[in-house]
Amino acid sequence: xxxxxxxxxGGTNVRVAAFGxxxxxxxxxxEPVGAERAPEAVVKRLAALxxxxxxAAGAGGxxxxxxxxxxxxxxxxxxGTVANAPNLAWFDVPxxxxxxxxLGTRRPLGVYxxxxxxxxxxxxxxxxxxxxxxxxxxxxTGIGGGIVCDGRLVEGKSNTAxxxxxxxxxxxxxxxxxxxxxRGCVEAYLGGHRVQERxxxxxxRGAKSMAVQLAGAIENxxxxxxxxxxxxxxxxxxxxxxxxxxxLGVTLANxxxxxxxxxxxxxxxxxxxxxxxxxxxxxxxxxxxTPPSIEPLTVRDAALGxxxxxxxxALLAEGGVSIIPVR
Amino acid sequence: xxxxxxxxxGGTNVRVAAFGxxxxxxxxxxEPVGAERAPEAVVKRLAALxxxxxxAAGAGGxxxxxxxxxxxxxxxxxxGTVANAPNLAWFDVPxxxxxxxxLGTRRPLGVYxxxxxxxxxxxxxxxxxxxxxxxxxxxxTGIGGGIVCDGRLVEGKSNTAxxxxxxxxxxxxxxxxxxxxxRGCVEAYLGGHRVQERxxxxxxRGAKSMAVQLAGAIENxxxxxxxxxxxxxxxxxxxxxxxxxxxLGVTLANxxxxxxxxxxxxxxxxxxxxxxxxxxxxxxxxxxxTPPSIEPLTVRDAALGxxxxxxxxALLAEGGVSIIPVR
Numbered sequence: 001x002x003x004x005x006x007x008x009x010g011g012t013n014v015r016v017a018a019f020g021x022x023x024x025x026x027x028x029x030x031e032p033v034g035a036e037r038a039p040e041a042v043v044k045r046l047a048a049l050x051x052x053x054x055x056a057a058g059a060g061g062x063x064x065x066x067x068x069x070x071x072x073x074x075x076x077x078x079x080g081t082v083a084n085a086p087n088l089a090w091f092d093v094p095x096x097x098x099x100x101x102x103l104g105t106r107r108p109l110g111v112y113x114x115x116x117x118x119x120x121x122x123x124x125x126x127x128x129x130x131x132x133x134x135x136x137x138x139x140x141t142g143i144g145g146g147i148v149c150d151g152r153l154v155e156g157k158s159n160t161a162x163x164x165x166x167x168x169x170x171x172x173x174x175x176x177x178x179x180x181x182x183r184g185c186v187e188a189y190l191g192g193h194r195v196q197e198r199x200x201x202x203x204x205r206g207a208k209s210m211a212v213q214l215a216g217a218i219e220n221x222x223x224x225x226x227x228x229x230x231x232x233x234x235x236x237x238x239x240x241x242x243x244x245x246x247x248l249g250v251t252l253a254n255x256x257x258x259x260x261x262x263x264x265x266x267x268x269x270x271x272x273x274x275x276x277x278x279x280x281x282x283x284x285x286x287x288x289x290t291p292p293s294i295e296p297l298t299v300r301d302a303a304l305g306x307x308x309x310x311x312x313x314a315l316l317a318e319g320g321v322s323i324i325p326v327r
Numbered sequence: 328x329x330x331x332x333x334x335x336x337g338g339t340n341v342r343v344a345a346f347g348x349x350x351x352x353x354x355x356x357x358e359p360v361g362a363e364r365a366p367e368a369v370v371k372r373l374a375a376l377x378x379x380x381x382x383a384a385g386a387g388g389x390x391x392x393x394x395x396x397x398x399x400x401x402x403x404x405x406x407g408t409v410a411n412a413p414n415l416a417w418f419d420v421p422x423x424x425x426x427x428x429x430l431g432t433r434r435p436l437g438v439y440x441x442x443x444x445x446x447x448x449x450x451x452x453x454x455x456x457x458x459x460x461x462x463x464x465x466x467x468t469g470i471g472g473g474i475v476c477d478g479r480l481v482e483g484k485s486n487t488a489x490x491x492x493x494x495x496x497x498x499x500x501x502x503x504x505x506x507x508x509x510r511g512c513v514e515a516y517l518g519g520h521r522v523q524e525r526x527x528x529x530x531x532r533g534a535k536s537m538a539v540q541l542a543g544a545i546e547n548x549x550x551x552x553x554x555x556x557x558x559x560x561x562x563x564x565x566x567x568x569x570x571x572x573x574x575l576g577v578t579l580a581n582x583x584x585x586x587x588x589x590x591x592x593x594x595x596x597x598x599x600x601x602x603x604x605x606x607x608x609x610x611x612x613x614x615x616x617t618p619p620s621i622e623p624l625t626v627r628d629a630a631l632g633x634x635x636x637x638x639x640x641a642l643l644a645e646g647g648v649s650i651i652p653v654r
Contacts, residue, residue, distance in 0.1 A: 074619045083619040133484045147585070149483075154476050156587020157460045157623040166617040167581035171573055180617055246498055254494035255585055258474070260483020290493040290507055292401045292410040296484040 003059035005050055006314030007069040008114060008306070009033070009042070011087025011141075016049045017310045018057035023125035025310070026057045039093045047102035067109045068317030070117030070309045071095065074180075075159040078322040080111025083160070086179045096324050109324050110317040112155075114309050116162060118302070119146025120153055121312030122265050126303035131263040135255055136302070137164055138268035139248070142179070143187040147259060155322060164255055165191070169247040186251045190244055192270035195223045199240065209236040224273035231276050241277050249284025256285070257293045267302030330386035332377055333641030334396040335441060335633070336360070336369075338414025338468075343376045344637045345384035350452035352637070353384045366420045374429035394436045395644030397444030397636045398422065401507075402486040405649040407438025410487070413506045414468075423651050436651050437644040439482075441636050443489060445629070446473025447480055448639030449592050453630035458590040462582055463629070464491055465595035466575070469506070470514040474586060482649060491582055492518070496574040513578045517571055519597035522550045526567065536563040551600035558603045568604050576611025583612070584620045594629030 001020045008015045014033050017025040029049055033042065050067060059065050073085035073095075080096015082088075096111040103109060112120075119136040122128040128136070134148040143165030147154040154161045165187035166180050175184030176194075188194055203209060203218045211229040215221040229237035252264065271278050282299060302308065317323065328347045335342045341360055344352040356376055360369065377394055386392050400412035400422075407423015409415075423438040430436060439447075446463040449455040455463070461475040470492030474481040481488045492514035493507050502511030503521075515521055530536060530545045538556040542548040556564035579591065598605050609626060629635065644650065 074617070076619055076622070145585070149476050149481050150479065152477065154586070156476075156620075157589035158587060158619065160617075160619045161585065161587040163584045163587070163617055163620055166620070167584045168577050168615050171577050171611075171615055182615070182617055184615075185617075250495050250498050254581060257490045257494045258472070258488065258582055258585060259481070260485060260488040260490070262484035284498075288495050288498055288509075288511075290401070290487075290490055290509055290512075292403055292485065292487045293483075293490055293493070295403070 002318070003054070003057050003062065004066040004314040004318045005054060005068070006310035006312070007046065007050065007067065008117070008309045008313065009046065009069060009071045010114065011072055014046065014049070015310050016046075016053045017314070018053050018059070019311060019314050023311055025307070027053060028310075029053055033088070037088055039090060039095060039098060042088070043095065043098045043102055046099060050103065065107060066314065066317035067103065067107045068117065068313030068315070069099065069109070069111045070114040070313040071111060072114045074163065075111065075113055077158050078155070079324050084180065100324050100326070105326050108317055108320070110313070110322050111324065112313055112316055112322065113144070113146075113159065113162065115144030116146045116153060116155065117312035117316060118267065118304075118309040119148065119162075119265070119312065120316050121304050121308030122302055123148055124315050125311065126308055127300040128263060128265055133259070133261045134263045134265060135259055135261040136265040136267065137252065138302070139190060139192065139266070139271040140268035141193045141270075142191045143268075145255070149259070153316065153321060159322065164251060167251055167254070169251060186247055190248045192223055192268075195226070195244070195270065196221070199223065199226050202236070202240075207236045210234050211237055222273070223270055223277070227274035227276045241280050245277060245280030246284040246288070248281045250288045252281070252285040253288035253294070256297065257290050260293050260296070262296050262298065264297055264299045265302050266299065272301070329645070330381070330384050331393040331395070331641040331645045332381060333637035333639070334373065334377065334394065335444070335636045335640065336373065336396060336398045337441065338399055341373065341376070342637050343373075343380045344641070345380050345386070346638060346641050350638055352634070354380060355637075356380055360415070364415055364417075366417060366422060366425060369415070370422065370425045370429055374426060377430065392434060393641065393644035394430065394434045395444065395640030395642070396426065396436070396438045397441040397640040398438060399441045401490065402438065402440055404485050405482070406651050411507065427651050427653070432653050435644055435647070437640070437649045438651065439640055439643055439649065440471070440473075440486065440489065442471030443473045443480060443482065444639035444643060445594065445631075445636040446475065446489075446592070446639065447643050448631050448635030449629055450475055451642050452638065453635055454627040455590060455592055460586070460588045461590045461592060462586055462588040463592040463594065464579065465629070466517060466519065466593070466598040467595035468520045468597075469518045470595075472582070476586070480643065480648060486649065491578060494578055494581070496578060513574055517575045519550055519595075522553070522571070522597065523548070526550065526553050529563070529567070534563045537561045538564055549600070550597055550604070554601035554603045568607050572604060572607030573611040573615070575608045577615045579608070579612040580615035580621070583624065584617050587620050587623075589623050589625065591624055591626045592629050593626065599628070
């Protein structure tokens with residue numbers, strides 16, 4: 001059995017897992033990222049966790065244990081340089097080089113966008129198994145995407161391929177600012193955080209909706225409450241979904257026109273709790289899509305949940321994708 | 328020397344060329360498609376032209392001469408089935424199977440979208456040489472795209488990848504109908520035919536512009552005249568370009584967010600005659616793009632012109648891409 005290590009570095013938690021030959025982890029360590037988010041400190045903790053998991057998995061004596069790290073960031077290259085990780089407040093951080101230095105030579109190490117790692121996990125052991133042309137879109141707090149063409153992960157020139165959350169759906173004066181620094185990104189409208197914020201604002205300003213009763217109070221209303229209200233025919237909730245759904249539906253249709261995938265995987269905490277919105281989005285996608293592009297498409301939910309990212313990162317590193325050279 | 332045959336089947340002309348090892352054709356035959364556009368008739372003429380060129384190139388005795396056909400169509404599969412070729416008035420035509428039958432077994436035969444063939448020609452012998460992550464966008468009568476990831480042409484599941492002309496830039500009640508049957512496609516706004524039609528309509532309805540003087544008469548105004556007027560500060564022309572440019576600029580930025588290419592190749596008769604519009608489009612693209620996605624991007628004009636498509640189709644067939652199986 002070959003041991004490989006997968007890491008998921010998110011804005012809230014860090015997870016490190018060891019895998020053998022199958023998709024089930026041999027062991028998993030999970031910790032909050034915590035308050036100390038300076039890159040140096042995070043890298044040192046991460047390296048220590050990786051060593052610990054490697055030793056606990058019985059691979060401590062092995063010289064070559066692939067380590068794959070998925071990070072919630074826009075990368076700048078194949079060497080794990082983070083251009084922009086708003087949740088970690090990292091900008092222009094040579095994360096891959098720092099972690100490689102900390103781990104020494106006992107590795108191949110690869111750093112991946114977290115959604116690319118999730119996508120690869122689904123392709124290998126989840127609902128993407130057997131597919132060769134895949135678009136995966138995760139709608140959680142933000143919106144991210146992963147692309148597989150001809151069975152291979154598409155990373156692009158500088159490792160930022162798949163950033164579908166930052167495709168623009170408005171470009172007029174009223175386009176909403178996005179966390180990325182741009183305006184009019186689909187994430188700025190349909191990212192879970194934005195939807196929640198907007199719903200609470202509209203309700204606080206006097207909109208009437210049963211979502212408030214479902215949540216108990218305006219300040220507790222979640223996108224899930226809005227969706228339940230919409231399911232019951234609530235006028236305000238349906239109005240919000242009717243406004244928002246085409247923005248994501250058209251975004252998906254446009255990516256499908258460009259990529260012509262056979263499989264669209266939908267994942268992320270937001271869409272899984274908003275089935276009515278999901279239906280509206282898929283209806284809008286079908287209307288906006290060019291028929292020959294969408295004819296071969298199947299839509300499936302992600303099967304692996306968040307664990308898919310740790311697994312996918314480990315598998316990418318094991319497969320030799322974007323391995324950081326040892327200096 | 329290995330001989331290969333390239334074909335370009337457009338809405339106006341058909342071109343058949345034989346190539347040796349380099350990019351310069353050994354010989355070229357070019358004919359109007361003519362009035363008789365029934366698939367059976369076109370296929371018979373095409374097969375006869377291919378045989379003729381093969382014999383004239385001295386490869387008549389060879390059993391294996393790769394034949395690649397680029398067609399101005401949306402395809403439905405890797406077997407050359409045409410879903411939709413508005414310029415030929417073909418819908419659901421098993422073109423590849425018909426041509427394969429007519430050619431017999433003395434071939435490998437591949438059928439490609441014409442813009443995919445152009446893109447491949449640029450990659451092998453044009454301004455894409457050396458690049459591995461490429462987006463090519465051709466703005467002529469219509470708008471088409473080609474994608475290369477990791478050095479390989481992206482065809483998608485059913486061979487319609489790259490249909491960037493049919494990504495949507497409007498999806499409200501006022502979205503303009505497109506020739507594809509959809510509404511709000513970028514081609515319906517910036518395809519050369521539409522721009523010309525719209526310019527003449529606005530001028531006929533009383534808009535004042537020096538484009539009319541440049542063209543001699545309203546019914547002769549072309550996008551090139553509008554561009555020359557815009558270059559001279561003509562208010563109406565600048566207004567039209569200011570309205571249209573962001574639609575294509577955002578389309579390009581969104582495809583760049585998805586694909587993260589190193590190279591954007593711009594081609595097609597419309598953009599080459601509208602340098603002011605081209606500048607406006609690239610400015611809008613830069614504003615709309617997410618910085619890490621566009622950082623590595625270089626923009627170049629297509630180098631090969633229309634001949635690139637014949638060459639690219641021949642090279643794709645020679646390379647074994649989407650070869651139609653012999654039954």
